[in-house]
Amino acid sequence: MGADLHDDVEREERVARVLRRPVRDPLVLPFSGVEARLEPRASGPFVAFAMIGLLVVALAVGSALARQRADVLAPSAMPTATPSSSPAGWQAQLMADARAAAPSTFWPLMPTYVADAVDAQVTTSASCGTSSSPCLEYGFFRGASSDAEFRVLQGPAGCCLDAARPNATRDVEIRSGVSAQYDRVAAQFGGAFLWWVENTARGPVYVAISSPVLSEDELVRIANSTRPVPSDATSAAPTAPPSPDVVATRPFMQVTPAIAPVVVNAVRAAGAIGIVLGGNWTYDGQTGVLWYLPPARPPVAHPAPKGSVVAVERLAPAASGSHVLIAKELAIRDGSAERVIYRTRGDGFYWSGWSPDGKYVALWEIDQFSGSSDMDGRPLVIIDVQTGGRTDLATTLLWGTTAWTAPHTLAYIAGTGREPWDNKTLRLWSAERGSRDVTPSSVAAFGPAWSSDGRLLYFISGPSGQWDPLAAAAGKSVGDRRISVYDASVAAIRSVPNVPGYVAEGVRPSRDGAHLLVLGRQTANATDVRSIPRVDLEVWFTDANGANATALVRFPGYGLNAYGYLTGPSEWTWSE
Numbered sequence: 001m002g003a004d005l006h007d008d009v010e011r012e013e014r015v016a017r018v019l020r021r022p023v024r025d026p027l028v029l030p031f032s033g034v035e036a037r038l039e040p041r042a043s044g045p046f047v048a049f050a051m052i053g054l055l056v057v058a059l060a061v062g063s064a065l066a067r068q069r070a071d072v073l074a075p076s077a078m079p080t081a082t083p084s085s086s087p088a089g090w091q092a093q094l095m096a097d098a099r100a101a102a103p104s105t106f107w108p109l110m111p112t113y114v115a116d117a118v119d120a121q122v123t124t125s126a127s128c129g130t131s132s133s134p135c136l137e138y139g140f141f142r143g144a145s146s147d148a149e150f151r152v153l154q155g156p157a158g159c160c161l162d163a164a165r166p167n168a169t170r171d172v173e174i175r176s177g178v179s180a181q182y183d184r185v186a187a188q189f190g191g192a193f194l195w196w197v198e199n200t201a202r203g204p205v206y207v208a209i210s211s212p213v214l215s216e217d218e219l220v221r222i223a224n225s226t227r228p229v230p231s232d233a234t235s236a237a238p239t240a241p242p243s244p245d246v247v248a249t250r251p252f253m254q255v256t257p258a259i260a261p262v263v264v265n266a267v268r269a270a271g272a273i274g275i276v277l278g279g280n281w282t283y284d285g286q287t288g289v290l291w292y293l294p295p296a297r298p299p300v301a302h303p304a305p306k307g308s309v310v311a312v313e314r315l316a317p318a319a320s321g322s323h324v325l326i327a328k329e330l331a332i333r334d335g336s337a338e339r340v341i342y343r344t345r346g347d348g349f350y351w352s353g354w355s356p357d358g359k360y361v362a363l364w365e366i367d368q369f370s371g372s373s374d375m376d377g378r379p380l381v382i383i384d385v386q387t388g389g390r391t392d393l394a395t396t397l398l399w400g401t402t403a404w405t406a407p408h409t410l411a412y413i414a415g416t417g418r419e420p421w422d423n424k425t426l427r428l429w430s431a432e433r434g435s436r437d438v439t440p441s442s443v444a445a446f447g448p449a450w451s452s453d454g455r456l457l458y459f460i461s462g463p464s465g466q467w468d469p470l471a472a473a474a475g476k477s478v479g480d481r482r483i484s485v486y487d488a489s490v491a492a493i494r495s496v497p498n499v500p501g502y503v504a505e506g507v508r509p510s511r512d513g514a515h516l517l518v519l520g521r522q523t524a525n526a527t528d529v530r531s532i533p534r535v536d537l538e539v540w541f542t543d544a545n546g547a548n549a550t551a552l553v554r555f556p557g558y559g560l561n562a563y564g565y566l567t568g569p570s571e572w573t574w575s576e
Contacts, residue, residue, distance in 0.1 A: 475498070
């Protein structure tokens with residue numbers, strides 16, 4: 001195994017540790033070399049992960065991606081799987097190749113739902129994981145690219161991954177009665193992968209799908225479409241299944257970058273940052289590497305911060321006959337027992353989070369399911385976990401508007417409308433004191449984030465008023481946004497000066513209070529709306545007073561966004 005791959009795996013493990021993620025298996029072992037190639041194009045091998053003391057072998061990554069050393073590892077596009085329209089094309093060739101290479105220990109399956117205009121390649125190997133039996137690998141390529149958009153590995157049941165993998169999402173339903181495990185791996189390491197055992201009429205088959213660009217939902221849809229390869233050469237290709245159910249989760253407005261973000265500085269003290277902005281990224285301050293992560297499904301089970309109980313969203317169709325599922329009930333699971341503490345009054349609800357002491361949960365109610373209404377905010381409700389009693393707070397936007405501190409004080413931004421620069425008031429709620437305003441109506445607040453001791457509340461503030469794009473671009477009027485700090489011990493607010501040439505769009509303090517993580521927006525003067533340039537966003541590491549700012553990551557040309565950047569540092573993960 002090459003030194004480059006060793007270095008990459010060690011780097012990923014370090015970031016996983018500091019972000020409090022389950023750490024990846026410490027050893028990476030490649031599958032045995034491909035012996036027979038039924039197509040001339042070489043496919044990057046899958047790799048297997050083995051835990052020390054366990055013979056656990058995992059599907060992983062194409063070696064070409066694993067060797068990439070670029071500072072920014074981002075896909076050039078985010079393709080969406082769509083049905084193939086030509087069974088006589090790639091499907092016919094895939095069926096013929098799979099039949100020719102089918103091992104005696106299992107009968108192969110094939111996906112019936114993949115990207116248009118793909119080139120499917122089949123390879124075999126003499127052994128598969130811990131089994132000496134051969135395995136099959138399909139590589140699906142788009143256009144002239146030498147890197148597979150996704151890969152499918154198959155082997156005899158028991159050959160490869162088992163339930164011991166610590167950082168997997170378990171019980172991901174593929175179809176009724178069939179569940180898989182999912183591991184969200186960075187694109188640098190081959191991307192996310194999904195694996196399960198498929199019981200067929202000719203015996204069980206281990207199947208794993210990996211992709212550096214496809215989301216969890218897209219991998220699940222491909223997995224749902226797998227069917228046994230017809231044994232008769234005259235048989236037609238299997239038919240793709242109907243569209244699967246889609247789970248509705250709280251949406252957020254997100255800008256799509258024309259240019260991938262770039263690392264500006266590697267700052268060891270900045271640690272590791274999970275950034276959600278134009279995609280999901282992980283910044284490693286020690287090495288200055290930025291990784292792209294494929295989108296993952298939000299969970300529907302939420303363990304309490306203390307104790308053994310779990311809040312579980314119970315899903316149902318958003319409307320009769322709909323393929324869209326939405327949370328209708330919230331139950332508390334304690335061991336094998338479950339009790340419902342909330343039932344929606346309307347079409348459903350979106351999960352917000354637990355209070356630190358586990359006594360309360362917050363959620364947003366949905367009276368009528370509508371994406372447009374979601375953008376203008378939903379009513380925020382507090383539920384008492386023991387009694388099921390509810391407290392109605394206010395309508396808030398769905399991102400950048402809530403922050404808990406121990407034991408159960410919630411900071412939230414009250415106000416309807418998708419514009420974060422108008423009608424947005426910072427309030428505090430606790431069971432003992434109820435709700436109270438922190439900012440006046442003349443101030444628009446956003447993105448609250450508490451210090452670890454609960455004494456200081458950081459947030460973004462600016463004048464509340466009418467939108468003026470020229471003034472906002474220049475950092476004036478409603479565009480004059482800066483960091484404010486509320487000291488709960490004396491009920492006083494102070495402002496942190498902006499970096500010259502920038503305004504603040506988000507903030508989060510480090511756990512020790514010595515530093516801030518700041519999202520800054522470049523300002524620009526223009527004479528008319530059409531001449532406003534596409535300015536940059538930057539992620540900074542500063543001291544506690546906002547001084548000595550060091551740029552970590554730049555998002556080029558994101559431009560002025562009238563609706564703000566709803567997933568700023570207050571919503572990100574940070575090791576520090």
